[in-house]
Amino acid sequence: MSAIEKNESFAGRSGYETWVFGILKYKILDAMRAQKRHGRWQPLEEEEGDDAIDRQFQQSGRWQASARPSSWGEPEAAFETEHFWQVFDACMIALPDNAARVFSLRELMGLSTDDICKELGIKENNCWVILHRARLRLRACIEQGWLKEETA
Numbered sequence: 001m002s003a004i005e006k007n008e009s010f011a012g013r014s015g016y017e018t019w020v021f022g023i024l025k026y027k028i029l030d031a032m033r034a035q036k037r038h039g040r041w042q043p044l045e046e047e048e049g050d051d052a053i054d055r056q057f058q059q060s061g062r063w064q065a066s067a068r069p070s071s072w073g074e075p076e077a078a079f080e081t082e083h084f085w086q087v088f089d090a091c092m093i094a095l096p097d098n099a100a101r102v103f104s105l106r107e108l109m110g111l112s113t114d115d116i117c118k119e120l121g122i123k124e125n126n127c128w129v130i131l132h133r134a135r136l137r138l139r140a141c142i143e144q145g146w147l148k149e150e151t152a
Contacts, residue, residue: 091141099134
């Protein structure tokens with residue numbers, strides 16, 4: 001909504017999509033900070049850590065039947081709902097700080113993994129592991145907080 005409200009202030013110094021994602025990035029970070037400050041988020045699950053994520057996969061690397069991703073229907077339609085973004089914000093807050101930071105830099109800001117590694121002082125293989133685990137946790141959280149509510 002902020003991008004639509006501030007459309008007249010778009011100066012054209014970058015691509016329109018880049019400008020909109022910049023606004024989105026700051027809105028998400030503001031919401032994350034506010035929710036963390038006020039303690040209005042719930043962790044994804046009682047069990048934290050890598051073991052919970054690793055148990056979602058078979059030895060061969062394929063999904064366990066019980067952990068397979070649910071169908072998201074029409075993803076484009078999902079992005080238009082305010083409820084989706086509320087759940088997304090809550091799920092980002094539930095991520096460990098480092099995972100949220102790496103995910104935001106890569107997926108929301110579009111930085112390369114090389115740039116992220118230089119910025120955060122981490123190795124590239126560690127960056128990919130953090131991204132993988134962040135995506136798994138976000139998927140599970142979004143399915144729990146949004147998809148299951150939509151079908152209920």
